[in-house]
Amino acid sequence: NGRGKQATITIAVTNKELRDKFSKINREIGGWDEGFDPFYGAPVILIVLADKECLTGIYDGSLVMGNMMLAAHSLGLGSIWIHRAKEEFELPEYQSLLKEIGIEGQWEGIAHCAVGYMDGELPQAAARKDNRVFWLE
Numbered sequence: 001n002g003r004g005k006q007a008t009i010t011i012a013v014t015n016k017e018l019r020d021k022f023s024k025i026n027r028e029i030g031g032w033d034e035g036f037d038p039f040y041g042a043p044v045i046l047i048v049l050a051d052k053e054c055l056t057g058i059y060d061g062s063l064v065m066g067n068m069m070l071a072a073h074s075l076g077l078g079s080i081w082i083h084r085a086k087e088e089f090e091l092p093e094y095q096s097l098l099k100e101i102g103i104e105g106q107w108e109g110i111a112h113c114a115v116g117y118m119d120g121e122l123p124q125a126a127a128r129k130d131n132r133v134f135w136l137e
């Protein structure tokens with residue numbers, strides 16, 4: 001993390017009712033119809049937020065997400081980055097939720113890491129585009 005600030009936090013949502021509440025608001029922000037679950041049935045949602053005061057907060061939070069997904073994979077779990085945390089935590093209700101659970105300050109939502117056991121096989125990674133590394137030799 002930038003300058004050793006440790007300016008990210010993670011909210012681990014395991015409560016089904018709250019998990020469904022986040023699913024609903026995420027679906028609404030994304031513009032999907034009722035019935036679609038943007039978390040694909042995952043029972044645990046790890047929400048990463050960064051201190052708005054921290055200049056490297058977004059990058060720090062993204063790195064937390066990447067590491068979480070690798071850690072999940074190493075444990076045999078499936079995980080996926082689900083977006084729209086920024087928009088969620090711009091809503092007064094969600095900033096209040098932070099206060100309710102004792103989190104002070106101003107936090108920017110970075111992403112949700114939806115975690116669960118995979119239903120099926122690990123999907124194949126998409127073919128990588130060419131010419132994305134430029135060498136200065």
Ligand SMILES: Cc1cc2nc3c(=O)[nH]c(=O)nc-3n(C[C@H](O)[C@H](O)[C@H](O)COP(=O)(O)O)c2cc1C
Nearest residue numbers: 030038039040062080081082083084111124125126
């Ligand atoms: C910044 C970011 C945002 C993403 N947001 C979503 C999302 O909101 N919903 C979703 O289903 N997948 C989301 N994903 C997952 C990507 O769709 C998935 O990583 C990609 O299709 C797989 O390609 P990859 O192996 O190159 O990452 C997101 C991934 C990243 C990195």
